[in-house]
Amino acid sequence: MKQRLSDILVIAPNFKRRLSGVTATIVRLVPVQSKSIPIVATGAGLPAHVPYIPVWRLPFLKRKRRVWHARRNTEMLVGLVLKHIFRQPLKLLFTSASQRKHSGYTKWLIGQMDGIVATSAKTATYLERPCDVILHGIDLTDFTPIDTESRSALRHKLNLPDAKIIGCFGRIRAQKGTDLFIDAFIQMAKTDADLVAVVLGRALPKDQEFLAGLKTKIAQNNLSDRVVFPDEVPVDQIADWYRVLDLYVAPQRWEGFGLTPLEAMACGVPVVATDVGAFSEIISTKAGEIVPIGEVAPMVRAAQRLLSADQSGLSEAARAHVEAQFSLEREANALIDIYHRLLA
Template sequence: MYLENTPKLGITVSLVNTSLIGQRSESAGYTYSLFDELKRAFSIWINLLKILIQWKKTNIVHFNSNCSPKGLVRDYLSVLLIKLFSIPIVFHCHCNVPDQLSESRVGFYFLKNIIKLVDRVIVLNSRSRNFISANFQVAPDIVPNFINLDLVDLKRKRVVRKLKKLTFTGHIRRSKGILEILKVAKDFPELTFYLIGPMTENLEAEEPIGSNVKLLGSMDHEQVLDFLRKSDLFVFPSHTEGFSVSMLEAMASGLPVVATDVGANADMIESKGGIIIPTNDVFALKKAIERMKDVNLRKKMSIFNITKVKNNYTSEIVLNKYLNIYKLLV
């Protein structure tokens, strides 16, 4: 979406690499070998070098990283290469930084040295900003993910009195809190839990799937958005996130949210657009769903979420944040 929208700002972008790498690709069900990773690294460096030599009008390098420990080694070498050309570097951490680095000395070391070299650091959420500020004495800019304004349901249908349809979108796996959903669904036979997304782990051996849980598999984007608009509540008990676009789309659809206290979740709904619960806590999830049976509460949350997305997370607003950062460096 960044590439699709940058022409509106009068910016020309050259893309160096789009590969899924490191821990993020593993969590999405992909695997990679050391040989594959080295091939990707050399491909990145060669393409980057070609662009820096041939395209002499490069003003800024915007460097996206998932901050996996292995990936940060490659990122550090890439940043050193860019520095040879004296071009300002914006280093963008597309993850929840504490989750990636809290137990990795290697990752911590290389991110520390990357931050010393770059001109600006961007993160997705306040947790990442606080972690970097405390450990590296740098104040990063928070720039969230975004969606286009036409996806925001400004005319949200009337919130129905009776809670019926609860929806989750994302990978069907443990790290997304699916086991917690399967367990809590047993306590609400009157509700239907719709899980949209590819199943990348077999969870049925650990927790039987009840008759009120519907595994819908992958859908195209328009189908997902249409389903969200017809739902009553978005349930998102993920164990780790950076800034969830799935949750953002649910908010844009006017859905109240029950989400875990990870990544940007609390930044997004501020306790006014949903209920924040601890991770791996089936009782807290059950209690939150019970509270959401209050139609007046859901109405207030629905209005808040639509307004929050409209005023903070649309492409025009977020891309202008990027532009303001770029202007400081050129």
């Protein structure tokens, strides 16, 4: 989808080919924002429905004030090149999701920006300058709950038992805490014969040994028939895998923001999550629990409490919480307010 070049006021670069959380954010936000402000994305790996201009056109745009909304170091650097070498009168905005100490190079880049957005209050503490805090939102029409009868039918369609199902989604690797989830499930399965686990995600080649170790541990505990590792699922089918769950677990050891708990809660699924990323800022105590990082026992206790609680009440509370505070439109509009401020 193309915008008339002379109308463009905001450019959102995506300079990474492999799918990532940043790319997913751009793909979600730009089409929504384009309804209210002339915005385009540029770079690689973007689907056809996202308003777009090719990178090669950037230096040759008619000179007028625009916002360059970077989310990575390379994108901040290119914004500076366009501004100072190609003399494009850009206002440079950077969104940071990282919760770690920045290198000297990154600090220098951030120092050149005209505006900074942090995706959580925790992230803001790592930035050594004032910033706006805007939490991510999700599309509430894509992620919706279903009733009990429909859930049973969906489980059958996905070749899952109509049992008590807990899930953990995302890259299969130590940073994501997949091993902690498996350890917690093994403990819970010893006393709950109706419990099934779904581990949905991909292990990169470097993490295949890690995945093999998980499967070996599961087999040693005679639970191979109760842990499901589905093939990689297309993005537009992810919501169905949340809908079949009784509980979602986010066991990460580190996370920048972490959208999966929001996606689960939007589907009416309660959440247990470690205290990383923005989890403590996005999970309601009425719909989930936060547990310490890297500890299996508190994860088990929290999961057991939520599984034994009133499921319909938890589901309603989870959905209501996300509807009230975490719509994609809220995030899009908050960013548009900053664009207008920079363009004024």
